[in-house]
Amino acid sequence: MIGQINDLSVRFGQTEVLKRVNLTLEQHKVHVLSGPSGSGKTTFLRALNRLNDSYPDCHTRGQIQLRLDGQSLQLESLPQNRLPYLRQRVGMVFQHPQLLPGSIADNLMLPLTVVAGLSRAQARERMKLGLEQAALWPEVADRLDVAAGSLSGGQQQRLCLARTLALGPQILLLDEPTASLDPETALQIETLITTLSRRLTIVMVSHSPEQAQRLGDHRLQFEQGRVVSVR
Structure with missing residues (x-):
């Protein structure tokens, strides 16, 4: 077990989006969250690295315990100065590629030097590793200075994935990673997810029942802010 969620509720203003969710996350497994739009899936993902904190009208109750680097962390009591560490270890890739301005290299070097505090030499090594893990290195190795x-x-999505992987996550959060991709590129991403799950715990949102069946070691159905089935 790498995560335990107990009675998690999340409210934005007067709207309760998650309602007393209880789940266990297992190490090196793919957990696929399904359900209608607005059922709380993305909010649940964001709760796992406290990205919901960026919304001033967000109120969270309950407990989230994650085991990272061999230690148990209680997310609700984690101080603000520990959030950068949390978000490196619990990395998130969004539905639409969130590129930084600049080149392919800039998109990885900036987080690695500024967020992770690595030297440029260390960052270059991690940049290559991240691009290799995202199966993008052969396609961009000779043009790292071109605009991202x-x-x-599909390459933009894998670049965002490479940027997250380069920071060394232990849990990977994916919000509909293939939603805007053609079937061939989506299959590439699915194959990559399966490969990454051998060493990472993955929690992902998918609207495709077929994809959930193909990828999910555990399939969780959300409805109106609650988990109504776990398979």
Whole structure:
């Protein structure tokens, strides 16, 4: 077990989006969250690295315990100065690629030097590792200085994945990672997810029942802020 969630409720203003969710996350497994839009899936993902904290009207109750680097962390009591560490170890890739301005290299070097505090030499090594893990290195190795926005949609998604992987996560959060991709590129991403799950715990949102069946070691159905089934 790498995570235990107990009675997790999340409210934005007067709207309760998650309602007393109880779940266990297992190490090196793929957990696929399904359900209608607005059922709380993305809010649950964001709770796992406290990204919901960025919304001033968000109120969270309950307990989330994660085991990272061999130690148990209680997320609700984690001080603000520990959030950068949490978000490196519990990395998130969003549905639409969130590129930084600049080149392919800039998109990895900036987080590695500024967020992780690595030297440029260390950052270059981690950049290559992240791109290799995201199966993107062979496609960009000789053009790292070109604009990241010039990449195809699938390549942009894998660049965002590489940026997250380069920071050394132990839990990977994926919010509909194939939603805007063509079937061939989506299959590439699915294959990559399966490969990454051998060493990472993955929690992902998917609207495709077929994809959930293919990828999910555990499939969780959300409805109106509650988990109504676990398979």
